[in-house]
Amino acid sequence: MSEENIKSPENRPSLNFLQQIIEEDLRNGKNEKRVHTRFPPEPNGYLHIGHAKSICLNFGLAKQYGGKTNLRFDDTNPTKEDVEYVDSIKEDVRWLGFDWEDREFYASDYFEKLYEYAVKLITKGKAYVCQLSGEEMSAHRGTVTTPGKESPYRNRSVAENLDLFARMRNGEFKEGTHTLRAKIDMASPNMLMRDPVMYRILKSEHHRTGMQWCIYPTYDYAHGQSDSIEGITHSICTLEFEVHRPLYDWFIKELEIYAPQQIEFARLNLTYTVMSKRKLLQLVQENIVNGWDDPRMPTICGLRRRGFTPESIRNFAETIGVAKRDNVIDVSLLEHCLREDLNKRAQRVMAVLRPLKVVITNYPENQVEELDAVNNPEDESMGKRKVPFSKILYIEQSDFMENPPKKFFRLAPGAEARLRYAYFVRCNEVIKNEAGEVVELHCTYDPETRGGNAPDGRKVQGALHWVSEARGIKAEVRLLDRLFIKENPEEVEEGHDYKENLNPASMETITAWCEPYLQDAQAGEKFQFERMGYFCVDKDSTSTHKVFNRTATLKDSFAKAGKA
RNA sequence: UGUCUCGUGGUGUAACUGGCAACACGUCUGACUCUGAAUCAGAAGAGUCCAGGUUCGACCCCUGGCGAGACAACCA
DSSP: OOGGGOOSTTOOOOOOHHHHHHHHHHHTTGGGGOOEEEEOOOSSSOOBHHHHHHHHHHHHHHHHTTOEEEEEEOOOOTTTOOHHHHHHHHHHHHHTTOOOTTOEEEGGGGHHHHHHHHHHHHHTTOEEEEOOOHHHHHHHTOOSSSOOOOOTTTTOOHHHHHHHHHHHHTTOSOTTTOEEEEOOOTTOSSGGGSSOEEEEEOOSOBTTTBTSOSEEEOHHHHHHHHHHHTTOSEEEEEGGGGGGHHHHHHHHHHHTOOOOEEEEEOOOOBTTSOOOHHHHHHHHHTTSSSSTTOTTSSBHHHHHHHTOOHHHHHHHHHHHOOOSSOOOBOHHHHHHHHHHHHHHHOEEEOEESSEEEEEETTSOTTOEEEEEEESOTTOGGGOEEEEEEESEEEEEGGGBOSSOOTTOOSBOTTOEEEETTSOEEEEEEEEEOTTOOEEEEEEEEEGGGTTSOOTTOOOOSOEEOEEETTTOEEEEEEEEOOSBSSSSTTOOOTTOOGGGGBOTTSEEEEEEEEOGGGGGOOTTOEEEETTTEEEEEOTTOOSSOOEEEEEEEOOOHHHHTTOO
């Protein structure tokens, strides 16, 4: 971000509310002036662009103020978690460019400590073992407008609670029969304070602790204490945890341990996509997309496969800012960040997506010549490459019009246009099939214009990309588009489903002609197909069959103007 | 009829903590151009949810409305 653009008198960038809180804390000498954050995913799914915002926030804030960031897996529910997810999460965070060094932690690392804390609360008379069933407990909880009723087990003696809790741990009881609950206030206007469950019995294997435990702490009980144990100063989370904060603070206070501060921010929403884990999972399970890393998915791995760069995503996170109000960011901003990055770095190349055959009638039959093409006009150091030119070549179907409108700078009957880096060509004849569709153009080239300029100073407006049939290669290209047709896919009428808003054309697969340079492109490599957009080599590619994903189109003010 | 949080151009985010609203994206012009891209120059677009109040002065403070979101898993 260019500081010099900021016009404030002090030339000082404005701070978001998180930075303001941190700076205030730093001024007041809170936490020995430390800043220590954490990114705490539950390993039960893949990370998405919304997590990227949180990751950038947590690591970014710590970095800005000379602090550290922990990666902590919030693995308190063994029934939903798996190592597959912890691996993917680590890969994604690393790919985004962040380093948690040796601070890879797990809530499960603290199970013993958490148990001790629980015993302490029981001893203080602040927790009790409850034998209400799920339905009963729910009934006792009351509603949002009416107070709850106390559990009949609420006033057991400390000794009895201690005994029962130990027996819960020993596996003497069945799942669902006993819970450990915090004794707070069944009449609290905050539902979360109505004696929340701290431990439940779950006889399933944990991906790290195996069968060592059969009681597991809930999020509310584990999270704050984990933060405390790790010495987290600012525990940043999304808005839906706002109502949890009093409970977070309550545990810390009753336990008399180090108190981190929970601060909530508004989660990211993007137009034309869904972000909830549940819906994303559904898209995968119902084969609406081809896995978590389908390039149409808003997951980090999906974006990566689509061709997004970590830099573009980090810059996006920076650009959108943070606040506490609900927001919906336009995907076009994400795309803008992508283009901004790739424009500077991507190798240019020519590829014809919808080929129209062109025969240069006055060009020698078997001749192939090599022409110089610039690899990246934004970066001279990237040099030049040779592009083969021959008698038969392909141009984009949309670069020819039989009856062109006034300002059509491309090819038309009798018109002259430039083939980029090659020659001026004039269209003399239009060949059609029985259906009357244009299938081939016969053109003549002007040998004097080699390289793309006319010695007589003659001008042509545009430059068309092209690929020569000789030496050109065919490749599969996946034209990716937004997954949904509605800005807000979740906005549906009664009885309807967000899946009805799926974009049927979110992926079109075509065969394109590419210049031979692309022959050796490796999976993950990114290119700009001149005039067409940014494309990335997909992992489905083989040495003989290249597959490209369209990451984003280029801006097209001609198309926008409504052309013909 | 509960509690908490939020409400600034189309979309986001700011406004030095009270001094008549800025930046980015998007949109629209024009220049340049061998990518109708990029780049460059410029324009339009909000008077800050509403109504009162305090004040010389309010997007910032107070009161009352209205609207939006979150909360009633032994999920996180």
